[in-house]
Amino acid sequence: MTDTRAPRNANIFDVARLAGVSHQTVSRVINNHPSVKPATRERVQEAIRQLRYRPSQAARALVTKRSRTIGLITPATADFGPTTLAISVNDAARDARYAVVSVNLPDVQAASVRNAIEAMLRQNVEAIVVIANDVAVAEFARGTDATTPVVVVAAGAEPQPLSLSIDQYAGARLATRHLLGLGYETVAHIAGPARNPDASERVRGWMAELRTADAPPGLRLDGDWSPRSGHAAGMRLTVTPGSTAVFAANDQMALGLVAALSSRDLRVPEDVSVVGFDDIPEAEFMSPPLTTLRQDFARLGAQTMERVLATLESPTPLEPAEPLATKLIIRDSTRPRRG
Known part of the structure; x- marks a missing residue:
């Protein structure tokens, strides 16, 4: 029986595997970063040619049909912050008439996040949101240059266009x-x-x-x-x-x-x-x-979806997003020191 399914488009991880480098190196080659060695650059470019890989902007320019779907990668945890934030992102996506494909990862490591991103790329999502509860995962996700925007929600980085957080x-x-x-x-x-x-x-x-x-x-x-x-x-x-x-x-x-x-x-x-x-x-x-x-997790969820939509629709690069402020709520568990 002949397989009539259309082959999937190659992504940045496919290029990295074929060239034997990291996806960050592929990104540097695509963006003409001077730090890449000539031999490595040539190997990556050959992998791009073989796989007919289209970098992010070119791929998005060729899209003719919107899926109105985003991917959401979250840690599989009952902790209040990530759980509440995931609900807020879902609410904001629904308000924008977007569907959400969610993946909850019990083992939130860079490799499992990479696999989840690859799986979502094959589902034609328009953007991917990663709620990171591990420093290495946040750094990995921020360095991803996939064929769709990857928005990372995690504290600790300098303000970036696709990185959001509460301060x-x-x-x-x-x-x-x-x-x-x-x-x-x-x-x-x-x-x-x-x-x-x-x-x-x-x-x-x-x-x-x-x-x-x-x-x-x-x-x-x-x-x-x-x-x-x-x-x-x-x-x-x-x-x-x-x-x-x-x-x-x-x-x-x-x-x-x-x-x-x-x-x-x-x-x-x-x-x-x-x-x-x-x-x-x-x-x-x-x-x-x-x-x-x-x-304010509700505001962060709304801001995340706003950033997704702005990334998809803006013809120019976005300005970095400043972290949201917290608010001190004073109740009865504190009082002045005695004496």
């Missing part, structure tokens, strides 16, 4: 500044996973604000976003009642922290002031209600 660094500084402003000598921090872009930026902001205030270095305890890890940190935390302040990198770890302190007969905020991050729906109903940083 985790400034939010962490705001949380730390709030506690220092209440008279605490320093602020301890319960950090999220080390390879997570949001967690890394929150650590960086916490440290920067302590340095700016000439405050002593604060104790860092590592967690994994879960209440259990916050509870474990709370059991290890050295507390001077009335003089201890903690900035937890998310509300779930703050919840575990408060429970651990309670089991040690320590009160929040009388003995320990606590600030979280995210403003999850449960935050205002905790005991006590949690002071936290609110992230």
Whole structure:
């Protein structure tokens, strides 16, 4: 039986495999970057000729029919941030009359993201959105020059046209500044996973604000976003009642922290002031209600779709997108230092 299916168009990863180089090197050759060795450049150009590969702009110029579909690659996690953001992107796409093809990756590594991008390219999506919860994945996705735009949602990079985020660094500084402003000598921090872009930026902001205030270095305890890890940190935390302040990198770890302190007969905020991050729906109903940083995931989802549409429709390169600001929500889990 003869296979009558039309062959799929080659993509940048096919060229990279045939030439024996990275997709970033292929991108540099396409864009005439001077750093590529002549022999490597020739090998890549030969692979492009063999595969009849069309780089992004040329391929989009030849498109005659819009699919009105975008791809969405997300980590397979129940964590509040990525889950809420994915819902927001879906809502914004629906409002723009776009369908969404979603892939949830339990193993969010560069290789699995590459495979997901390749699969989506074969489905004729107009753009791909990657919600990255790993620093290496974010860097890989930002370096992708596929036949469709790839928009990356992750903290930590310099503003770029196809990279969007909420300003985790400034939010962490705001949380730390709030506690220092209440008279605490320093602020301890319960950090999220080390390879997570949001967690890394929150650590960086916490440290920067302590340095700016000439405050002593604060104790860092590592967690994994879960209440259990916050509870474990709370059991290890050295507390001077009335003089201890903690900035937890998310509300779930703050919840575990408060429970651990309670089991040690320590009160929040009388003995320990606590600030979280995210403003999850449960935050205002905790005991006590949690002071936290609110992230506007609905706005980020809408901005992501706006950037997708602008990339598809604009004849000129877009300006870099500035990170969205967070908002400090002050509730009852913080109070001035005693004495």
